[in-house]
Amino acid sequence: MEQDSRYRVQTLILEVVLVLVGxxxxxxxxxxxxxxxxxxxxxxxxxxxxxxxxxxxxxxAGWEAINFPSAFKNSLIITVVSNLLLVLLSSMAAYQMVRRPSLFNRILFGVFVAAMVIPFQSIMLPLTDITSRFGLSDSLWGLIICYIGFGAPLSVFLFQGSMKAIPLEIEQAARVDGAGTYGVFFRIVYPMMRPMYVTVIILNTLWIWNDYLLPSLILTSENLQTIPIATYMLFGQYTKQWDLALPALVLGILPVIIFFLAMQKYIVSGIAAGAVKG
Known part of the structure; x- marks a missing residue:
């Protein structure tokens, strides 16, 4: 009885602490x-x-000051297209690495992992030079390609861990029934990895939607501004329009908060699945 009482007191204290932290x-x-x-x-x-x-x-006033419909459209296009291409290309690359464990694929996976620790600031100048040489600067597609390149390492890492949890026997049974490589991937692997797909989309959405530094390097035209860039324009050297910037910030973060709250139940299950090693 005393042990149960102590347990309840400790649980109550822990809950109070967690509420205060929240x-x-x-x-x-x-x-x-x-x-x-x-x-x-x-x-x-x-x-x-x-x-x-x-x-x-x-x-x-904030809506009009940042031309919110245009900024929202640009942010939405960049986020949605980048996510679709990231999850498709990264999951297919991870599938190839797991199911074809060659020396080349192991080295390639090591390169992806190593790329996650490279500071972005160290490649800012080469990035602007390369995007300018290939005609990708001041273009939504140029920014989307950059996001695919920077988001692929973490996405491949998460997908690779999740792929190992899928029994190979299921895929072999599908091949016996006549399914090809793409049929096995889209009919067998994709449905079983849906929690990880949602997890990668959520993590990349929070990053891409709120990112300021990369769009500021690639985009220069006013009609291509994303929400973070448009909001930053309200802060000048001598004036800071807080009464316009703060409502603009609320309008900017509201869509991603709604999206996160609607999808966050998949985060734990997806990351747990990615942590399983075969």
């Missing part, structure tokens, strides 16, 4: 939401206070 992570959202509904003067005078009156007009 509330701590929500503090930045409080500052973002509350200040997005204030006047510029209220933001400067006391950023921690609640708004005196809700300035919903800030959202309309």
């Amino acid at each position: 509330l701590l992570f929500l503090v930045p959202f409080y500052f973002l939401l509350s200040n997005s509904l204030k006047t510029f003067g209220e933001i400067l005078s006391d950023a921690a206070a609640l708004p005196g009156s809700l300035q919903w007009a800030n959202y309309k």
Whole structure:
């Protein structure tokens, strides 16, 4: 009885600590939401206070200031196309590496793993030079190709671990029934790896949607700006339009938060599947 009571007390303390930690992570959202509904003067005078009156007009002004429909369209195209190509190419590459364990494939997988630890800052200048030489600068497709290159190492790594958990006997039975390589992949492997597909899409979406540095290097035209770049334009050397930037930030992160909350149940199952070694 005493042990059960001690267990309940420890569980209660742990739950209280976790709730407090969770509330701590929500503090930045409080500052973002509350200040997005204030006047510029209220933001400067006391950023921690609640708004005196809700300035919903800030959202309309922020919407127009960053040309939100155009920025949203560009971000959506880049994120969706990059994700589709990343999951397709990375999963097929990982399948080849797992099912054809040659020396070349082992070396290639090692290169993918090594690429994950290369600092992006060390290749910024060569990247801008190469994209300019190949006519990929100031182009959505050029940015998408860059995202595929930078996102492939982690995606291949996750898919490779998940592939090892699929029994080879299932694929062999499908081949006996007449299925080819593509038939086995899309009819057998893909359905069994769906949690990992969703996991890779979620992780890449959070990265690509919120990325500022890579689009700022590749895109220069105003009509090609993504949401992070368009929002950054509200911050100049001498002026910082907080009353417009904060509502724009809320509008920018809202779609990806909704997407994450709708899909986050697949993260744990997908990463757990990728951690299984054959």
